[in-house]
Amino acid sequence: xxxxxxxxVVAVSDLQxxxxxYSVLFGRQPDNDPMPTLTxxxxxxxxxxxxxxxxxxxxxxxxxxxxxxxxxxxxxxxxEGCNPKTWSRPARACGCRP
Numbered sequence: 001x002x003x004x005x006x007x008x009v010v011a012v013s014d015l016q017x018x019x020x021x022y023s024v025l026f027g028r029q030p031d032n033d034p035m036p037t038l039t040x041x042x043x044x045x046x047x048x049x050x051x052x053x054x055x056x057x058x059x060x061x062x063x064x065x066x067x068x069x070x071x072x073x074x075x076x077x078x079x080e081g082c083n084p085k086t087w088s089r090p091a092r093a094c095g096c097r098p
Contacts, residue, residue: 004046005046005047006046006047006048007047007048007049007050008047008048008049008050009049009050009051009052010049010050010051010052011052011053011054012051012052012053012054013053013054013055013056014053015037015039015051015052015053018051019039019051022039022041022049022051026041026043028041031048036053037052037053038050038051038052038053039051039052
């Protein structure tokens with residue numbers, strides 16, 4: 001089976017503040033707002049992050065966004081509230097939560 005598209009889904013109890021937070025993280029507004037309870041960003045050509053409202057959502061969620069972060073962009077990542085962690089060299093991950 002070949003996988004040609006991937007969606008990561010994060011349930012949140014406050015869609016508006018999460019939308020704002022992810023907009024800062026990605027440096028842009030969502031690519032799509034298909035319904036009042038869902039907003040999404042295309043983060044790579046065949047990969048999307050969906051953030052949806054669920055009033056019973058736990059206070060914490062986990063999504064993993066992997067990126068190569070250079071030493072020049074590392075301070076900007078930290079300034080936005082990310083906690084960078086080294087997974088492998090030269091790749092680094094920025095593990096963030098709204």
